[in-house]
Amino acid sequence: MNIEEYENVKSIHRVPVTKLRLECDASQFSFETTTNLEKLPKEMIGQSRAEQAMEFGLSVEQSGYNLFVVGPSGTGRITYTQDSVERMAKTRTVPDDQCYVYNFENPDRPLVISLPAGSGVQFQRKIETLLIDIQREMQSTFSGEVYEKGKRTILEKYRAKVSGFWEDAEQFAGELNFKIERTPTGINTFPLLFGKPMDRAAFEALSDENKEMLKVKEKQIEGKVQETVYQIGKINEELRKAMEQFMRETSAKAIEGLFIPLKESYKDNEKVLDYIEAYLYDAVEHFSIFLPDDDSDSDENIMHSLVGTKEQQLHRYTVNLFVNNKNLTGAPVIYETNPTYQNLFGKIEYRGSFGSYMTDFTFIKSGVLHQANGGYLILQATELLQQPYAWNLLKRALQTEKISIENPYEDRSLFPTSGLKPEPIPLNIKVIIIGSYYLHDLLSAADEDFHKLFKVKVEFNTVMDKNDENSQKMAYFVKNFAEQEGLLPFHRSAVAKVIDYSSRLVEEQTKLSTRFQEITKVLVESSYWAKKANMEVVDDRHIQKALMEQFNRSNHISEQYREMISKGTIMVDTDGYRVGQINGLAVMGTRDAVFGIPTKITAQTFVGKSGIMNIERETAMSGQIHNKGMLILTAFLSGEFAKNKPIPLSASITFEQTYNPIDGDSASSTELYVLLSSLSEVQINQGIAVTGSVNQWGEIQPIGGVNEKIEGFYHICKEKGLTGKQGVIIPKQNVQNLMLDNEVIEAVTKGEFHIWEIGHIAEGIEILTGVSAGNVRDVNGQYPPDTIFAKVEERFKKMYEAAAASAANTPNR
Incomplete structure (x- = not known):
């Protein structure tokens, strides 16, 4: 392949600048700043499936239709759940008050009396x-x-x-x-x-x-x-x-x-009449x-x-107003963040008396199940499952539709206690648990009662379509949040940048992120920088400033890696040609920062029978997915070059200077390139880094973290010196994921850096070596001469000959 043909190959696969980032056009918005937008009620954006499931689950009144809300943190699931439940609760009737009274026939079994909301206080005062x-x-x-x-x-x-x-x-x-x-x-x-x-x-x-x-x-x-x-x-x-x-x-x-006025007042309440007669x-x-x-x-x-x-004896003629719903205007809604057994089910307190602990019905205290009875209880799955007894007893309460107050620790008490068994209260409640996909799947698999009690799954997605409707909703979200938090108004150019950042979060040009927690951080910080600059409106410059400052606060690890590469401590070549050596791309990071770094991958091939040896696997530093990718390489080489007899090949592949476990298959195509280079003895351009997985047919498959990988290699090339020949090869399916930063796009525009998209291993090897792949056999079953595949097959022939000669010279024993 001559220089003109090589440049033509690279040009064919070069990703146009227009596809490196799909920016939101600020002119699509009719407002100048968010102050010009009318204030709309808060709504969930991009979660139509979750909204429908939530409405269904809250509306169904049959037992067992409790809800489990799943989704990653930051999607607004807690806020939306609370808002939805509170809206529904306003349409429901206020539940009854609950009172515990003395059981004159069996003092250890206090009785419960239900009264219309607000009547409990009146009943208590009348009895007093x-x-x-x-x-x-x-x-x-x-x-x-x-x-x-x-x-x-x-x-x-x-x-x-x-x-x-x-x-x-x-x-x-x-x-x-x-x-x-x-x-x-x-x-x-x-x-x-x-x-x-x-x-x-x-x-x-x-x-x-x-x-x-x-x-x-x-x-x-x-x-x-x-x-x-x-x-x-x-x-x-x-x-x-x-x-x-x-x-x-x-x-x-x-x-x-x-007692006559009381009997007249409560003539329709048989339980109160019985209590009054006993009283x-x-x-x-x-x-x-x-x-x-x-x-x-x-x-x-x-x-x-x-x-x-006598004062203590007279105490039995009082009323324990256990649940008072006097001030409610609808069904109760409680979000319990510490769901211990006592907080959920209530407790019985004690007083010391002559070396033991005594109690009576007035020491019975309600839990959130009692307070939310007739309404809604919201819990976090993580906190609930961490509490002893809480999950199992919550299930029992939902199954029996009764709330029993017990002391599960009574048998472990160091002191004798006088126990009560209050009459159970009928339970009519809708429980909403918020948790992760992992906990939902865990409970589904480990607890056979889970699906009987939580029949509605409300699933929050992390992405939504990037269209005009959702973009406008994003603008309303920015306005509402800014006014709620006292931020400066946002210019439409700032809103457009926020939408671009949202697409960057999900690495999808046609999607937006629903993780609004990350977006609100940018809104708060950009407003801060605008105020510091004495501006009255946040514009796109302040969004860029906020994002840059966020990156600078958390990029110290990536800077250390770059510094070690620049100094040669970590050896990465960004110029020249080498046989059996290539730059792969990996993603590293912490909880709040992710970045891409190049990693030198090398290969040695020689005659033998051991096949491809993954040095990382041999040293227990690679995961199962990475091991799978290595096996695919063997399958590809065998299917392409050894359909009729085994390959007498021994090869070793390693990630140089890596001291942490490696997993994933995004470097499998890179490993195949370096094997082909070593087998064909054709040099690879060290200024080109590669990412992408490969299947047994040599087809390139998409990977994650494409933006970070490209930007990471670009910054290394920049520090070591841009030559105009450097770039990154990515799977063609990942073009839609590109949301690169402006600096990289500017370098690509100037021709200082390049990004190529490919769909097959043959296309990538041509860009890396400048030599034709020649991966299609002619009518005689031969690869075109002087091509990569022809050179590899010639190498295998020599290996066969060497293996045969070695076998012939080995004496029989």
């Missing part, structure tokens, strides 16, 4: 007022004259009975000439002598017969006294019961009228706790220490 009224009425009644008169009547009745029994006993004793004397220390009996108690001397003076007679009479009297005491005990028990009954009847008469019965049964304490009663004080003070 009722308690105050009961105390007032009780104390007033039991200190009143009617109560005292009734009490005296009962006491007098039973005192008369007691007196009658004692009179009968005393009469019995008198008939036997004995006297009964009752003292605080006990009951004494003694004989009488002439109507007076017999003294000791008189008793001793009696005959033994009379003494024995007195002892018999005394035993008779003691028996009578015991009978009397027994009967009086029965009377006292009857008195106690009569007094308690009287006091209960008095209490009932005093307070039952207080009345319990208040009557325990009337004493409504009365003032008697400090002198030590037994009562001991009981207080065991069952609680």
